[in-house]
Amino acid sequence: MSDRFKGKVALVVGGANADEDHLLGFAGLAALEIARHGGKLVIGDIDDEAGNRSVKKMKEAGLTADYFHLDVTSEVDWAGGVEKTMSLHGQLDIMIMAAGMPDRGERIETTEVDKWRQVMDVTNLGMFLGTRAVVEPMRKSGGGSIVLISSMMAKVVRDQANAYATSRAGMTHFARSAAVQYGPDNIRVNTVLPGWTLTPFTSSAFDEEWLERLAKRVPLGRVADASDIAGPILFLASDEAKYVTGSELLADGGVTSWIGPMD
Numbered sequence: 001m002s003d004r005f006k007g008k009v010a011l012v013v014g015g016a017n018a019d020e021d022h023l024l025g026f027a028g029l030a031a032l033e034i035a036r037h038g039g040k041l042v043i044g045d046i047d048d049e050a051g052n053r054s055v056k057k058m059k060e061a062g063l064t065a066d067y068f069h070l071d072v073t074s075e076v077d078w079a080g081g082v083e084k085t086m087s088l089h090g091q092l093d094i095m096i097m098a099a100g101m102p103d104r105g106e107r108i109e110t111t112e113v114d115k116w117r118q119v120m121d122v123t124n125l126g127m128f129l130g131t132r133a134v135v136e137p138m139r140k141s142g143g144g145s146i147v148l149i150s151s152m153m154a155k156v157v158r159d160q161a162n163a164y165a166t167s168r169a170g171m172t173h174f175a176r177s178a179a180v181q182y183g184p185d186n187i188r189v190n191t192v193l194p195g196w197t198l199t200p201f202t203s204s205a206f207d208e209e210w211l212e213r214l215a216k217r218v219p220l221g222r223v224a225d226a227s228d229i230a231g232p233i234l235f236l237a238s239d240e241a242k243y244v245t246g247s248e249l250l251a252d253g254g255v256t257s258w259i260g261p262m263d
């Protein structure tokens with residue numbers, strides 16, 4: 001194992017699916033890799049069962065990992081998560097925020113107001129509260145890296161799921177704003193824009209037939225798995241990206257570059 005994240009403390013929110021014996025989420029895999037490569041890891045999520053199971057396995061493997069219940073829409077939960085991270089490890093260097101909820105199949109006139117609010121709250125209120133909560137401890141650590149998980153839906157849209165797409169586009173602009181504000185503190189803020197990826201988030205929607213249909217729309221010829229997206233997340237989180245801030249890293253297999261087949 002390399003010591004790529006040695007000396008770093010990471011708070012990964014929405015990273016509960018980090019147990020390799022189950023389907024991995026990409027933030028979950030990024031969390032696991034940070035711990036494997038010398039980092040001290042704290043996972044926050046609302047899926048306590050998955051989060052506790054993932055961390056138990058990491059501890060059994062000798063890694064430094066803890067889990068806390070953290071709902072990204074709760075200011076109190078963010079304060080508690082940061083406080084616990086600081087009391088455990090005395091510093092905070094990396095924050096990855098991957099919480100999300102889908103609004104598949106909804107058109108504008110049939111989207112319930114509550115649904116719109118929920119999607120916006122988890123993504124946009126979550127990124128705001130999370131960034132606000134980690135800035136001061138990162139400043140004390142001499143800088144840090146915030147990685148917000150957006151989506152290729154920030155760049156293109158479907159004829160539905162507009163709350164999701166709008167919230168993801170908001171995320172990329174928020175990241176630019178935060179990058180400008182906190183650059184002087186050496187705090188970098190970037191977004192990753194994943195394409196279609198088979199994870200717990202999509203597993204109920206992506207059956208075999210759907211996976212095949214989607215793959216035909218991807219220049220790289222396949223739907224991503226968690227490792228395809230964890231790599232870009234880890235790059236932005238690490239010091240290898242030490243001059244990268246305010247950027248959007250598309251990891252979509254080429255989908256958003258393609259006008260579609262010419263037949």
Ligand SMILES: NC(=O)c1ccc[n+]([C@@H]2O[C@H](COP(=O)([O-])OP(=O)(O)OC[C@H]3O[C@@H](n4cnc5c(N)ncnc54)[C@H](O)[C@@H]3O)[C@@H](O)[C@H]2O)c1
Nearest residue numbers: 014017025026046047071072098099100151196197199201
């Ligand atoms: N899988 C894809 O195709 C895809 C593509 C683009 C973007 N995304 C986004 O990437 C992110 C990570 O998803 P994933 O595919 O790795 O799946 P995932 O299910 O492993 O990750 C999402 C996590 O967010 C957690 N979560 C949901 N609401 C929360 C809340 N209020 N507070 C804290 N945690 C909460 C879930 O419990 C889950 O652990 C999501 O935001 C998703 O919208 C996914």
